[in-house]
Amino acid sequence: MLAHALDSLLNRSFSEPDAAAWPVGTRRVDTRAGRIRVLDTGGKGPVVLMVPDGPNVIEHHADVLARLRPHARVVCFDLPGFGWSKPPMSYRHRLQDGAAAVLAVMDALEIREAALHFSCANGLYAIAAAKLAPQRIRRLLLCQTPSMQSMRGWTQKNVPKPLQVPVVGQVLMRVARRRFAGVWYGIALPDKSRFDEFHAPADHALTHGACFCLAGVVQGLSHARDGELEGVKTPTLLIWGDRDRSHRRTRAESLQDLMPQARVEHFADCGHFPDLEQPQRYAELALATINA
Template identity: 50%
Template structure:
């Protein structure tokens, strides 16, 4: 019922969605069992780097970072189902397997065999599951603010209001208060004193045109996963951790080593929850260093 409700609510509010696809030549829709996924394929040479926004951020937040990377890589950016302009299917429950399958559906639709996944926060777990299930297709992982799943469960219980953790009630609350929730999230996730205009303008514009922010769905989906669901991954991995993210003050960044023991954890001490957007030049330079080390 909860996933069906999310699907119905997002479709009801998505009246302006197609304009967000038609206005950009590199933008397209990929139909998947997970939903209708909005994808920006900026082209460029190989290898491929796939970036996924961390809601309420959307593809438009990544225009500058995409430009920094598109000269060297085939840069693909897409909204996960239930976020941005990607509408979830009635059966999409934000499970690890479904999220990973959505990633491969996008790669398959674009004819991409192998890619580096540059995902952040909760989306990082879908990247980890993709690397588990098809290591031959995931060249490397470049994560942001993704701890262990057990640490993420603890973060959810500390940070996410309890109604969002309740199926159906959470979906209704998340949809009704999506604009308020996005505003409140930026206030917590960004360092104190940060000018939030860039973030708020793009997210509010997207929400006004029917963008999704299925926060309850992803919270409930990850809470359903057992701690053991994310097994040890051998894929090359770097994680960037923003030290001024007040939502994660009690989270141990090194907990990621529970499932990726070899991960290289880089601290951006002056950043909050979005180091890739707060310091895009530094982030892009580090990503290029990461890519240069790959065999």
Template identity: 50%
Template structure:
């Protein structure tokens, strides 16, 4: 556990002098879901993975509202606390918006963004309207309901997010184990926090950006996988045709290859 300006977060750090890549799980996923990806990348990179406040074992402080600025403060706080001068960020779904804001605040520290299943913020708002039950969008009531049913929500989410051909049990077991041991899944908090944000606030993103999109994510069946290009026209979109909502951990070997190529390109482009 390390301290950040918005509260303590749980972190894994392979602690080397290699180029750094930072991952954040998309709840109810936790750090343990990234074991295979960490194993693949550790020989080539310093790998950091941490649970955002409100997810896994990073319990949110009473003042944490899942805003863009608070999420970016968590990201940059981890970099500061671990003395990381610059990094590639591999974030997923809603957490991608915090990565974008962090890159706006500290563009010299974020070398490349690799965002899995992150659409535009407007597209995410429409996704919330379609997928998230109305009570979870209501302050206080949503938090109470979310806490009471977090195990059920975490368990059922994988049946929608993953392709029908993918066995959900290994994903479910890790998420439920975290919750059983004091972890959290603050879905209501992040939904309410990001629904207060406007897409225009992310419109000047200039950091190199790769979007990895799982084409078999049934929850995003109506979402335009290229919608983030509205805010970042320079973004490159890579389709994983056989993946659902978590292409980074559903196909870690293929995703790791993208990360390694970005590391190589970034290192080659650094000033001597």
């Protein structure tokens, strides 16, 4: 608990940018999970909730939003501890915390049901939300989210050991967040010509006070157990970037061990962000899945 309280204090002390510079439709929303930065396109049609996979922020999703918004109401928000959604003292990044944050945003925006588009470890929060409120989660649209066991293996291979240590990890992450972001994009993107496209918005955000509480997520999810996510029947699409070096030893189909109904689509030439690397292809698959 001390480590997560420290995360809150470390991030609370940094100033926020002028909200007028944020994308159109972006605002702060007070929820039970804290004050969350949200971009809401409005409009009619099915609702898609998505969260950036840190150090990505809402701004990274511009192309995907542009392709989805003619057909759906899209809500993109920074989870507590990422972007400019500062984590409350009580937020511990456990499965139940992430699930509650999703439902808190839905309640604050009066959204009855939605499809959830979450990536990597955040996908585990989406599955937890579907288990907690199955009647409210229409579909799961996941990227780079394997089974819980495979996710633990990924963490051990890719997350430096100091980040897994409470308090030490929080301090290190806050001090070195920009360096970690740069290293991460170098690993996650197979096309090095696109490095600046992803790194520049993240570095700008982190320079201006954005959160990147990776240590908190790693430590929070370390308490999760496979049984906590069993029994979810929500129709699920998993999009997998085959050229993601961080997941080169991860079996995408491992998610089917947990959710047999999951359909896996491989993007052979993409890395860790297949939805952002090929937004048109992603949008077509997502809309087909939502409307099925």
